[in-house]
Amino acid sequence: MQHPPVLTPEPGAPSQAPATVYKRAAARGAVFQAIQSGASFATVTHAAVAGEEAVLDIRGFDLWYGASRALWSVAMRVPRGKVTALIGPSGCGKSTLLRSVNRLNDLIDGVRVDGDMLLNGDSIYGSGVDVIELRKRIGMVFQKPNPFPMSIFENVVYSLRIDGERDRRVLEEVCEQSLVGAGLWEEVKDRLQDSALRLSGGQQQRLCIARAIAAEPEVLLLDEPCSALDPIATGRIEDLIEELKGSYSILIVTHNMQQASRTSDYTAFMYLGRLVEYGPTRDIFLNPQLAETEDYVSGRFG
Amino acid sequence: MSTATAPSPQAPRSGADASPPRSGAGVRRSGARRATSLFAHGEPLVWLTAGSLVLALAMIAGLLALVVAQGAASFWPQPVVRVELDGGRVLMGEVTASEDYRPEPSVLDALSPEARVRAREALDTSAGSARRRMLRIGNYELTNEHFAWFSDFQQVPGSESLPEWALVIERRTWGRFYGLPKAWRVDGKVETTDPAEIHERLERERELAEERHERILVLERDEIGELNALQERARLAVRKAELEHGARSPQRAAAEAELALVIASSEARFGELQQQIRELRDVNRSRELVLVTADGIEQALEIGNIVRAYPANRIGSVEALGVYLSRWGEFLADEPRESNSEGGVLPAIFGTVVMTLLMSIAVVPFGVLAALYLREYARSGPVISIVRIAVNNLAGVPSIVFGVFGLGFFCYIVGAGIDDLLFAERLPNPTFGKGGLLWSSLTLALLTLPVVIVATEEALAAVPGSMREGSYACGATKWQTIQRIVLPRAMPGIMTGMILAIARGAGEVAPLMLVGAVKLAPELPIDGNFPFLHPERSFMHLGFHIYDLGFQSQNSEAAKPMVYTTTLLLIGLIVALNLAAIFVRARLRRRFLAGAI
Ligand SMILES: Nc1ncnc2c1ncn2[C@@H]1O[C@H](COP(=O)(O)OP(=O)(O)O)[C@@H](O)[C@H]1O
Numbered sequence: 025m026q027h028p029p030v031l032t033p034e035p036g037a038p039s040q041a042p043a044t045v046y047k048r049a050a051a052r053g054a055v056f057q058a059i060q061s062g063a064s065f066a067t068v069t070h071a072a073v074a075g076e077e078a079v080l081d082i083r084g085f086d087l088w089y090g091a092s093r094a095l096w097s098v099a100m101r102v103p104r105g106k107v108t109a110l111i112g113p114s115g116c117g118k119s120t121l122l123r124s125v126n127r128l129n130d131l132i133d134g135v136r137v138d139g140d141m142l143l144n145g146d147s148i149y150g151s152g153v154d155v156i157e158l159r160k161r162i163g164m165v166f167q168k169p170n171p172f173p174m175s176i177f178e179n180v181v182y183s184l185r186i187d188g189e190r191d192r193r194v195l196e197e198v199c200e201q202s203l204v205g206a207g208l209w210e211e212v213k214d215r216l217q218d219s220a221l222r223l224s225g226g227q228q229q230r231l232c233i234a235r236a237i238a239a240e241p242e243v244l245l246l247d248e249p250c251s252a253l254d255p256i257a258t259g260r261i262e263d264l265i266e267e268l269k270g271s272y273s274i275l276i277v278t279h280n281m282q283q284a285s286r287t288s289d290y291t292a293f294m295y296l297g298r299l300v301e302y303g304p305t306r307d308i309f310l311n312p313q314l315a316e317t318e319d320y321v322s323g324r325f326g
Numbered sequence: 327m328s329t330a331t332a333p334s335p336q337a338p339r340s341g342a343d344a345s346p347p348r349s350g351a352g353v354r355r356s357g358a359r360r361a362t363s364l365f366a367h368g369e370p371l372v373w374l375t376a377g378s379l380v381l382a383l384a385m386i387a388g389l390l391a392l393v394v395a396q397g398a399a400s401f402w403p404q405p406v407v408r409v410e411l412d413g414g415r416v417l418m419g420e421v422t423a424s425e426d427y428r429p430e431p432s433v434l435d436a437l438s439p440e441a442r443v444r445a446r447e448a449l450d451t452s453a454g455s456a457r458r459r460m461l462r463i464g465n466y467e468l469t470n471e472h473f474a475w476f477s478d479f480q481q482v483p484g485s486e487s488l489p490e491w492a493l494v495i496e497r498r499t500w501g502r503f504y505g506l507p508k509a510w511r512v513d514g515k516v517e518t519t520d521p522a523e524i525h526e527r528l529e530r531e532r533e534l535a536e537e538r539h540e541r542i543l544v545l546e547r548d549e550i551g552e553l554n555a556l557q558e559r560a561r562l563a564v565r566k567a568e569l570e571h572g573a574r575s576p577q578r579a580a581a582e583a584e585l586a587l588v589i590a591s592s593e594a595r596f597g598e599l600q601q602q603i604r605e606l607r608d609v610n611r612s613r614e615l616v617l618v619t620a621d622g623i624e625q626a627l628e629i630g631n632i633v634r635a636y637p638a639n640r641i642g643s644v645e646a647l648g649v650y651l652s653r654w655g656e657f658l659a660d661e662p663r664e665s666n667s668e669g670g671v672l673p674a675i676f677g678t679v680v681m682t683l684l685m686s687i688a689v690v691p692f693g694v695l696a697a698l699y700l701r702e703y704a705r706s707g708p709v710i711s712i713v714r715i716a717v718n719n720l721a722g723v724p725s726i727v728f729g730v731f732g733l734g735f736f737c738y739i740v741g742a743g744i745d746d747l748l749f750a751e752r753l754p755n756p757t758f759g760k761g762g763l764l765w766s767s768l769t770l771a772l773l774t775l776p777v778v779i780v781a782t783e784e785a786l787a788a789v790p791g792s793m794r795e796g797s798y799a800c801g802a803t804k805w806q807t808i809q810r811i812v813l814p815r816a817m818p819g820i821m822t823g824m825i826l827a828i829a830r831g832a833g834e835v836a837p838l839m840l841v842g843a844v845k846l847a848p849e850l851p852i853d854g855n856f857p858f859l860h861p862e863r864s865f866m867h868l869g870f871h872i873y874d875l876g877f878q879s880q881n882s883e884a885a886k887p888m889v890y891t892t893t894l895l896l897i898g899l900i901v902a903l904n905l906a907a908i909f910v911r912a913r914l915r916r917r918f919l920a921g922a923i
């Protein structure tokens with residue numbers, strides 16, 4: 025746990041005074057106290073979420089790294105064709121939740137899970153699920169750009185290659201579409217055979233996005249995709265997420281409140297492995313139901 | 327070495343100059359801060375580390391400088407010196423060593439009276455030490471020695487000279503000859519006695535003689551060799567038919583008839599070839615160079631026996647360079663003669679390179695597979711740790727032990743098994759059941775396996791986890807991830823392992839003595855006879871060649887230059903093999919590792 029909870033309520037700070045009136049000002053801090061004391065606690069999910077069709081349905085999901093528990097019955101419906109942001113202080117389990125969706129945590133020794141998730145109605149953790157096939161339905165982009173040590177072209181069509189696709193025409197078409205989709209085509213179309221490692225950091229991250237969307241994933245997971253990039257590259261990625269909205273269902277982890285409020289339709293606030301509040305981004309930022317959420321999004325802690 | 331300031335306060339100072347007593351001493355330091363000590367800066371450590379590096383570099387540079395200087399210089403033609411010694415002996419040859427020593431008084435007793443007086447005077451002025459020099463005097467068939475020491479005081483004063491026409495003759499047999507040209511004879515008739523003309527004739531005729539010599543070699547080795555191989559094959563066919571079908575079988579009779587046919591047809595050709603060879607030899611024998619040695623003895627040398635001849639004291643630096651280069655050419659491109667102390671080392675170069683390449687081909691895939699299993703598939707636990715420790719310790723096993731293992735396992739078990747199965751007709755002569763190229767390569771592959779495994783494991787561990795995760799997230803299986811991401815990315819590191827293995831393997835000698843390196847291999851392991859690569863043949867190796875020249879040769883003084891040049895060559899070869907591998911690695915690096923972040 026990187027952030028010891030320091031939750032001194034300071035309602036009197038006028039410069040940071042929220043625009044809305046607290047609904048439960050009296051109970052400020054009660055939720056965090058409940059979480060820290062291990063008491064049971066129910067996620068506050070806004071009603072607007074229920075109206076959306078879920079591409080990914082996380083149902084009471086728990087995860088342990090060995091003996092230490094990282095996720096506590098997380099329940100969350102990720103809507104189709106929308107951008108959903110995961111926010112919360114460092115170490116609260118955002119990446120863990122994201123990596124649970126495509127079962128990357130299976131690779132870590134000692135990980136144990138309970139509960140299930142449904143991807144378009146198909147169980148992810150059910151017995152007999154082919155993890156390899158499952159991962160092909162999900163795209164993921166990591167915090168640090170991780171292009172493969174091969175050409176730009178081969179990077180983009182990697183998921184087709186491992187499926188044994190040989191048809192040059194198909195590969196070229198997918199490569200172009202994905203690079204156009206990731207807003208990188210114009211910059212690299214003349215040097216597709218160059219090593220991907222020679223691209224700049226921002227370009228590499230967009231290449232990773234192109235690689236992730238080349239397989240036409242049902243859901244796209246982005247884990248702090250801009251945290252290793254400079255502001256200009258970050259702006260480009262944010263524009264890109266805006267463009268991908270609609271054609272892809274995106275679940276994005278971000279540390280940056282502005283980014284969350286700018287790019288996402290829905291926002292989920294996590295704390296110490298629990299999903300605290302989940303609702304439309306506008307409501308979470310301007311009219312949260314919990315004072316703790318308000319404190320966090322306004323930068324009062326975390 | 328320590329210049330650190332004393333950490334504890336000195337004994338309390340007495341006197342009135344004392345500053346106000348510190349209240350609560352030790353709680354808070356007042357006044358000037360202590361200067362950071364030299365130790366804290368690590369200054370002495372810098373000297374220590376730099377000193378160690380300099381020492382290591384100096385030793386390596388010294389070794390290299392010795393080998394390079396000696397190896398590069400030994401082929402340069404030296405002037406021929408003629409000296410008359412007290413007592414009438416005359417020596418002529420090339421100075422190969424010079425040193426100061428303290429002669430025993432008894433040495434002087436052997437001198438004539440006047441010489442003894444002169445020697446005493448000389449020794450007195452030089453405080454008892456004298457210079458002595460070693461001459462390579464050659465002419466072994468007359469003198470029974472290749473070298474002779476003489477001290478300056480033994481010389482007749484003023485007798486040292488550089489005879490203008492003194493010739494250095496390098497011969498195919500009997501070593502060098504030093505003498506003054508007397509005559510050029512053809513078929514016993516003297517054609518000229520003028521030194522310049524003799525030299526000119528010699529130059530011209532030697533080229534022709536060389537061509538004839540080459541032709542003889544071709545006839546002997548290729549043509550007659552082929553006939554012999556034919557006969558041998560037919561003979562083996564008979565033996566095989568006997569083994570497979572019995573001594574009285576029709577198959578054996580057929581093979582017998584075939585053999586008779588082969589012998590009959592080759593016999594005529596055989597005679598023809600021998601006639602040709604005899605004629606060529608006769609021509610080479612008929613032209614003779616007559617020389618007079620320093621002792622005044624006349625000796626006739628056949629042109630066919632002369633490899634190189636030059637008037638050492640007449641040639642300028644251009645001609646000297648010519649001799650130098652031609653010696654290097656011979657060294658690199660010819661076969662050895664005179665029990666390896668003269669001639670070239672081509673078979674040894676060849677053997678070393680082929681053996682090292684075969685070794686790499688064997689060791690790299692094995693090592694990489696083993697490392698892949700250890701690093702990627704095996705569950706880490708005590709067993710894997712023990713395996714890893716065992717592999718690392720394997721690198722510390724004396725190499726001769728690997729040689730013994732190679733001999734016992736590869737030659738006597740695997741090789742003998744192969745012989746029984748495939749080459750039964752040649753028994754009791756072993757084919758694979760003895761030392762050979764293949765077994766040497768495999769033995770060295772075993773020896774260098776730990777190097778490759780350790781380097782590969784490190785390279786695999788250095789592949790960023792983020793790349794693997796990226797691949798898994800794309801839906802790749804473990805094997806696809808290893809094959810497409812991990813191995814290419816680890817390839818430069820694997821190449822480093824291969825480079826280390828080559829460096830280790832190419833310089834290894836001890837195990838090779840047991841499993842296939844020989845002093846003189848009659849045939850190269852690769853030749854024009856089917857199946858072209860003969861992995862069962864024994865081979866020559868530069869490292870073994872050095873040992874053999876330096877320590878097993880009867881004429882080790884004459885072989886000394888060859889030891890240096892061969893060492894130089896071996897080092898050069900290893901460097902070249904390494905450079906090639908490094909070049910490939912750099913290309914891989916550019917492809918897989920270059921770039922931003
Ligand atoms: N591989 C791991 N092994 C053990 N604990 C882990 C591992 N990865 C993450 N954790 C722990 O799980 C918790 C959640 O981590 P993470 O999901 O990375 O947080 P976030 O992405 O929100 O910063 C943290 O307490 C972290 O220490």
Ligand SMILES: [Mg+2]
Pocket residue numbers: 118119120
């Ligand atoms: Mg994270």
